[in-house]
Amino acid sequence: MPKVAIVMGSQSDWPTMQNAAKMLEELGVSYKAQVVSAHRTPDLLADFAKSADDNGFSVIIAGAGGAAHLPGMIAAHTHLPVLGVPVKSRTMNGLDSLYSIVQMPKGVAVGTLAIGDAGAANAGLMAAQILATSDEDIAEAIKTFRAEQTSKVLENQELELP
Numbered sequence: 001m002p003k004v005a006i007v008m009g010s011q012s013d014w015p016t017m018q019n020a021a022k023m024l025e026e027l028g029v030s031y032k033a034q035v036v037s038a039h040r041t042p043d044l045l046a047d048f049a050k051s052a053d054d055n056g057f058s059v060i061i062a063g064a065g066g067a068a069h070l071p072g073m074i075a076a077h078t079h080l081p082v083l084g085v086p087v088k089s090r091t092m093n094g095l096d097s098l099y100s101i102v103q104m105p106k107g108v109a110v111g112t113l114a115i116g117d118a119g120a121a122n123a124g125l126m127a128a129q130i131l132a133t134s135d136e137d138i139a140e141a142i143k144t145f146r147a148e149q150t151s152k153v154l155e156n157q158e159l160e161l162p
């Protein structure tokens with residue numbers, strides 16, 4: 001049973017949101033990815049969010065662009081933690097997506113990540129970190145990932161002109 005749901009407003013968000021999936025795979029966390037649109041499939045959104053807990057999910061990653069209401073509306077329907085990823089929009093470079101996701105009213109929380117690929121990857125990492133509070137294997141995988149990342153930076157400190 002996947003513990004993490006990755007949902008996005010459109011198939012066109014997948015090149016961004018696949019970075020969340022790749023991070024989860026690297027950390028050995030199973031996930032289910034699907035398209036759920038706040039505006040085009042509002043009933044599906046409500047059904048998905050209301051049944052997410054019963055379906056075994058512990059964390060929801062939601063990415064959307066433009067008028068990005070998906071993460072907030074999912075959060076409105078569930079007590080599960082929701083991580084919002086602003087997808088870079090064609091017209092405003094994702095600033096519209098960021099503002100749509102980040103300014104939640106007090107009392108309904110969405111953890112908002114950075115715009116684009118880095119935000120999606122970090123949403124995967126953050127979801128794994130949430131699960132790691134009660135899963136030793138995931139905690140160890142995160143520690144290994146972080147140590148390898150540090151080693152790579154330390155091994156490539158010297159810069160040369162091309």
Ligand code: RP5
Pocket residue numbers: 008009010011012013037063064065066067087
């Ligand atoms: C949003 O509208 C989606 O999340 C996507 O980022 C954006 C554009 O969707 P498409 O027109 O490419 O399907 O709902």
